[in-house]
Amino acid sequence: MVITLQELQMYRNFDELASDVLDLAKEILPDKLVYLTSFSDKQQIILKLSNIDTSILLTEGMVINLNETVCNRVDFENKLPLIYEDIREETCSDDLRNILEEVNIKSYLGIPISLVNGERFGTLCVAHHEDSHFDKKSINLLQKIARMFSYYLDLEHFAYRDSLTGLYNRHYLSKFFEDHSKTGGVIFFLDLDGFKKVNDIHGHDTGDLVLKEVALRLQKIVNEHNDAFAVRLGGDEFIINFSQISTREEISKRAEHVLNCLNTWDSEYQLSTSIGIVPYPVDSNINLNTLLKNADNALYRAKTAGKNSYKFF
Known part of the structure; x- marks a missing residue:
């Protein structure tokens, strides 16, 4: 069952921990915009940005149709990141290229964030308005940060859920x-x-x-x-x-x-x-x-x- 924004707002220290996650990610890739997103059944929400990057047209609280987002292309099943170092050179669909270009993103890295039961939560993303190189070490560190964040989400999520039915408690x-x-x-x-x-x-x-x-x-x-x-x-x-x-x-x-x-x-x-x-x-x-x-x-x-x-x- 999807974690709602209303549920997230009840989590202890969610804002503080989300900020810490972005700060850690910025230590790894300091010149990039880093942001956290969450998914509902049909939408993606931009939860938090590492900083205000006027070059990239994303804002906190922005809601996007899930089918129109690049993050929906991330491979959650195999827990693999999605990497576009230069969207102009990638062999992706014109629709996807247009989605990124509309918000002035030329390079993108999306790390999947899932709960223990496999349910998709959202993504930890890195973006830049120019082409970029994402080295393997940086990607591995970001995946570890995303995994630690997912453990926190699990603890909070199940504190509010009935263990048998999955409904709220x-x-x-x-x-x-x-x-x-x-x-x-x-x-x-x-x-x-x-x-x-x-x-x-x-x-x-x-x-x-x-x-x-x-x-x-x-x-x-x-x-x-x-x-x-x-x-x-x-x-x-x-x-x-x-x-x-x-x-x-x-x-x-x-x-x-x-x-x-x-x-x-x-x-x-x-x-x-x-x-x-x-x-x-x-x-x-x-x-x-x-x-x-x-x-x-x-x-x-x-x-x-x-x-x-x-x-x-």
Whole structure:
């Protein structure tokens, strides 16, 4: 699952460590622009630049369509750098050459940064507005720096993730409400109907597979919305948070969609979902524990109303 910019902003000392990574890289190639990027499913974000190079038209926070970036050509599978010492002399596509020339990059080195599980994070890049030579020793040192940075990312990433499903965990939810809840939104508190029977009849290994499938379906739902994320609280309890959702009609529409996504299973699994819904206003000071308690109350009413349904608090 992709690390979002919002998640990165929660990491302890991320800005400081990113700056240290770039400073180390600049010690190796002092006359070049060095920068860090991250990938989402469809975009690349320029996270941090080593310095402001007016010759190269990149800025911190710049968002680029991933298919239109040179970094997307880096070989992540084999963990190999992408090297263009003179883009004018390279046997690459005209599209790629145009992409680099548009930002005045004549030479480029891209080092892949991946998590331990193989998931792409982004790149450590070196660029210059003139042709350059990248020697093997410099490339090896940059790869080591990128690898050390990926270890840090892994430690932070898994501190906020549920180990079974890969969804966010309660720690992430708590941190989100410390930092971002003033934007307003709505919490969906989900509980699987019939999950205990799956464990009792088919065993906990099968139960774990069901939970992983639920997580995949929830992740697909939240990927449809830029403002949403999913959490596994524990057991068969999940949270979806939607930010900046305004009308009760829209909330109900999304709840129906969630129910429809989670009530289709093989006949051997008699599963569905109940949802308790709690909106929270912009700039609210409401405590997360209070929100969850209210959502649990609404969830209980959805369960007693016949399951496979939702109720507002």
